[in-house]
Amino acid sequence: MKKFLILITIFVIPLVLNATEKPKLVATASMISDIAQNIVGDKFEVTTIVPIGKDPHTYEPTPGDATMVAYADVIFKNDLTFEGWLLKLITNSGTKANVVKVTEGVDVIESLTYANSADPHAWMNASNGIIYAENIKNAMVEYDVENKDFYEKNFEAYRKKLQELDEYIQEQIKTIPKQQRILITSHDAFQYYGRKYGIRLESILGTSTDAQAQTSDYTKVDKVIRESGVPAVFIESTVNPKMLQQLASSNDITIGGSLFSDSIGNKDSDAPSYLAMLKYNTDVIVKALSRKVQPKIAEAPEEKNNILLYGILGVLFIGAFLFVYRSMNQ
Ligand SMILES: [Zn+2]
Incomplete structure (x- = not known):
């Protein structure tokens, strides 16, 4: 046998x-x-x-x-x-x-x-x-x-x-507050996504990861974060997260999660298929960008300074007016 x-x-x-x-x-x-x-x-x-x-x-x-x-x-x-x-x-x-x-x-x-x-x-x-x-x-x-x-x-x-x-x-994307629909990622993999579903894109690298980020790109994205008050940025599973982490920590905002762009995930991951990858990305983006944003405190002193300046100018103007008026009446 x-x-x-x-x-x-x-x-x-x-x-x-x-x-x-x-x-x-x-x-x-x-x-x-x-x-x-x-x-x-x-x-x-x-x-x-x-x-x-x-x-x-x-x-x-x-x-x-x-x-x-x-x-x-x-x-x-x-x-x-x-x-x-x-x-x-x-x-x-x-x-x-x-x-x-x-x-x-x-x-x-x-x-x-x-x-x-x-x-x-x-x-x-x-x-x-x-x-x-x-x-x-x-x-x-x-x-x-x-x-x-x-x-x-x-x-x-x-x-x-x-x-x-x-x-x-x-x-899902429509549920994000309109002014917070900004997706900041390492490389420009989300243009087709953003244009179809109505979300603005910003990235440090271009459409390929095979490029060095320019200081100007970094500064541009940094400015977008400060001006928009967007609550999170996103890293990608196939790209080195270092620069995004730096941007997040210097602006004191969170990493919204790791997105899948140029590869699906392995069997045990959250994105083991193409369908799962698009759904997972969306859920992560919506959750992180829907967070309530606190108004930036940094803007207050500037406003205070402006009020003080207008006050001083006002007093000077009234003083000058009274001085002229009195001189004319004498
Ligand atoms: Zn890519």
Whole structure:
């Protein structure tokens, strides 16, 4: 019996595994592979190049990534300047995979930092998420038309969830007092989010983390905090929080929480999926920005000084008037 089992292990299992080997789908970033997983179910083996929690802007591919890409059947990329390292990886791997741009059809926002450059963070609003999911579904139907109905059905169910989330975010942001709807983060990942849901954005770094913050950017954001009295700033899971912590402590305001922008969280985190990431970000933002703001005491002395100045000027004016009046009557 034992011998029989060993024979099965050596000869039969590898044959079965080989026969049922699934086509391979590779996504550059974790939010894209999560969306794809919802569409393809168990029909594909889904892998991600940039590991969860790592920064896709500054990622350096490993030899393992080259192998992953070489054996891929379909590759999903965000594009819009997000994966600057991808073209070289694809070329060097010699892959024959279909490379699909999932942002096709998105209303692209120009980068505020770099001229003639696109802001890549289109997934940050849920209605763009629907475009990502639809592009992925279309690519799957093209690759594997036999399972067209399966992909269409999955897409429809997922689209509904995204639509509900889109409405939820819209309603939630509206509950923040209007003058406090300012989102201050490390890097400019929230423009698509802010424009869709009505929240003003300020960040220290530009649309890529692959840049040094300028003193002027820091001063600009510092000024926004002082003038608006916004109660919190936010760090991001993939970006060094040092500068944001400095801004918060020098202005005596809180860190509202850690947001997920360029990666979803791991399984045990608050944002283990793309849907969860957008919902979690929204809940954290709404909670921190809805806090009542105390009026700044620092403004009072200046006001007092002004009243004193006007008082002195008034007394001088009346004195001068009386002096002239008396001189004329003498
Ligand atoms: Zn980013």
